[in-house]
Amino acid sequence: MTAIQEPTSPVAAYDQPYDYTRVELIxxxxxxxxxxxxxTEAQWRDAQWQRVHCIRNAKQLRALMGDQLEERFYEDMLADQREMATMSMLLPPQMINTMAPNAGTDPAKVTEAWYADPIRRYMLPVRSDRDTEWPSHPHSERDSLHEAEMWVVEGLTHRYPTKVLAEMISTCPQYCGHCTRMDLVGNSTEQIEKHKLSLKPVDRQDAMIEYLKKTPGVRDVVVSGGDVANVPWPQLESFLMRLMDIDTVRDIRLATKALAALPQHWIQPKVVEGLERVAGTAQRRGINLAIHTHVNHAQSVTPLVAEAARTALDVGVRDVRNQGVLMKGVNATPADLLDLCFALQGEANILPYYFYMCDMIPNAEHWRVSVHEAQELQHAIMGYLPGYATPRIVCDVPYVGKRWVHQLHEYDRELGISYWTKNYRTGIEHEDPEALQRRYPYYDPISTLPEAGQRWWRDQPPMA
Structure with a gap:
C-alpha cells in the first residue's frame, strides 16, 4: 500500500530574479x-514635420521646454559640447518624447528625471555623465573598428569573408552620443573634425556594385551609413535593386535606427510602397531581406515604432531585428535588458538579436562595461525569452569582429585585458601568415578594475 506523505512544513516561496509582467505600449x-x-496627431505622424522640428542646440531645447528644465542642466550640456562631445546634437521629437515621460512639469522634478533618464543618457550627454579620471581609455580610437582601413572602395568595408558593410551616407536623422562611426558620421564638434566621404553618391554606389560583381565570395550586404533613412528613397531603392541583380548576393540587411527614432519615415506611403517593391523582388529571387534597428531601452518602444516594424513585415520584409548597445546607465542590468527584449519581441514584432558592448571610442568610458560584467548579464537573461529571441551579447574586437562574450581566449581581470582569436582573415590580412595565430587584445574600462589594476594603468606612460 502506498501512502501520500503530507509535507511536514510549508514550502518557502522564493521570488524569481526577474518577474515578467506584460506592459502594453504607449x-x-x-x-x-x-x-x-x-x-496635432497628424503633424506628429508626419515625417517631414519630425525632421524640421529636430532639436539641434540649446536655444531650441529651451524653446521646447519652457521653464521645465533648470539652468544647471543647460550649463552641464553646453560644457559637454565644448569639452567632450564626439557627436553633434540632433534629436527628433519622437526621441525626446520618450525621455522622462512621467516627470510632470515641476522644474526640479523634471530636471532630476532628465538627469536619470536612460535615453537622455546616451542621446544627450552632459558633462557630469563622463568619467572624471578616465573619460577615454588609453587605447581608444576614433575609428575603433578600423572600418575605413578595410574599405575596398570608399565606404565599402570588407571585414568578414562573406559579408560587407556598405556605408551609403554619413548622416542620420538622429545622432547617438556613443556612435561607433563618430570619425565619419555627423557634423564636426568642438573636439572632433570629422572625415568626409569624397566621392559623389552615384560614383560611390557604382564602385560598390562593381566590386560585388567581381567578388562572388560575398553573399551578405549590410546597407548602412549613417542611416539609410537619410538616403533619398529612389536612390536607395535603385541601389537595392542593383544589389539583387547580383546572383551571389543572398542576404541584404538595412540598418536604420530611425525605425525607432523616426518611425514616421518608415510609415510614409512612398517609402512603404517602395519597400514593398524591394521586398517582392527579394522574395521572388530567394533573397533574405531584413531591417536591423537600434533600440537601447524599453521606453523607446512605442505604438508608432511597432506600427513601423509591422508595416515592414506586412509588405514582405523577412525580419525586423534589433542590435542594441550595452551601456551603463542605460540598459546594463538584467531587468532593463529583459524589459526591452519583451517590449521588442512581444509588443512590436522586433527580434532581439545582438547587444554590442560599447566600442572604445574617445570619451565613452562612462558607458562601457567590462567583459566579465557582460558575461554576467548574458547569464542573467537566459531562460526567460524564447530561444530564438534571446539576444547574444557580443564584443566587437578590433581586427577580429564580433565575438560572444564567453569566447575569449584569455583574460587578465586585474589589468582588464582580454585576448581573442579568430578563424578568418579580414580584408587587409590576406598576406599576413600570423593573422589566425595572433591574440587580439580588448580592454575593460579602467574604472571597473581593482585598485591594483587601476594603479598599473596610472603608471603607464601616455600613449603616443
Missing part, C-alpha cells in the same frame, strides 16, 4: 512640452 503625450502644446 505613445507619451508630446503636448506636455510647452513648445509642442498645440501639435
Amino acid at each position: 505613445e507619451p503625450d508630446w503636448r506636455r512640452f510647452p513648445g509642442w502644446h498645440d501639435v
Whole structure:
C-alpha cells in the first residue's frame, strides 16, 4: 500500500530574479512640452514635420521646454559640447518624447528625471555623465573598428569573408552620443573634425556594385551609413535593386535606427510602397531581406515604432531585428535588458538579436562595461525569452569582429585585458601568415578594475 506523505512544513516561496509582467505600449503625450502644446496627431505622424522640428542646440531645447528644465542642466550640456562631445546634437521629437515621460512639469522634478533618464543618457550627454579620471581609455580610437582601413572602395568595408558593410551616407536623422562611426558620421564638434566621404553618391554606389560583381565570395550586404533613412528613397531603392541583380548576393540587411527614432519615415506611403517593391523582388529571387534597428531601452518602444516594424513585415520584409548597445546607465542590468527584449519581441514584432558592448571610442568610458560584467548579464537573461529571441551579447574586437562574450581566449581581470582569436582573415590580412595565430587584445574600462589594476594603468606612460 502506498501512502501520500503530507509535507511536514510549508514550502518557502522564493521570488524569481526577474518577474515578467506584460506592459502594453504607449505613445507619451508630446503636448506636455510647452513648445509642442498645440501639435496635432497628424503633424506628429508626419515625417517631414519630425525632421524640421529636430532639436539641434540649446536655444531650441529651451524653446521646447519652457521653464521645465533648470539652468544647471543647460550649463552641464553646453560644457559637454565644448569639452567632450564626439557627436553633434540632433534629436527628433519622437526621441525626446520618450525621455522622462512621467516627470510632470515641476522644474526640479523634471530636471532630476532628465538627469536619470536612460535615453537622455546616451542621446544627450552632459558633462557630469563622463568619467572624471578616465573619460577615454588609453587605447581608444576614433575609428575603433578600423572600418575605413578595410574599405575596398570608399565606404565599402570588407571585414568578414562573406559579408560587407556598405556605408551609403554619413548622416542620420538622429545622432547617438556613443556612435561607433563618430570619425565619419555627423557634423564636426568642438573636439572632433570629422572625415568626409569624397566621392559623389552615384560614383560611390557604382564602385560598390562593381566590386560585388567581381567578388562572388560575398553573399551578405549590410546597407548602412549613417542611416539609410537619410538616403533619398529612389536612390536607395535603385541601389537595392542593383544589389539583387547580383546572383551571389543572398542576404541584404538595412540598418536604420530611425525605425525607432523616426518611425514616421518608415510609415510614409512612398517609402512603404517602395519597400514593398524591394521586398517582392527579394522574395521572388530567394533573397533574405531584413531591417536591423537600434533600440537601447524599453521606453523607446512605442505604438508608432511597432506600427513601423509591422508595416515592414506586412509588405514582405523577412525580419525586423534589433542590435542594441550595452551601456551603463542605460540598459546594463538584467531587468532593463529583459524589459526591452519583451517590449521588442512581444509588443512590436522586433527580434532581439545582438547587444554590442560599447566600442572604445574617445570619451565613452562612462558607458562601457567590462567583459566579465557582460558575461554576467548574458547569464542573467537566459531562460526567460524564447530561444530564438534571446539576444547574444557580443564584443566587437578590433581586427577580429564580433565575438560572444564567453569566447575569449584569455583574460587578465586585474589589468582588464582580454585576448581573442579568430578563424578568418579580414580584408587587409590576406598576406599576413600570423593573422589566425595572433591574440587580439580588448580592454575593460579602467574604472571597473581593482585598485591594483587601476594603479598599473596610472603608471603607464601616455600613449603616443
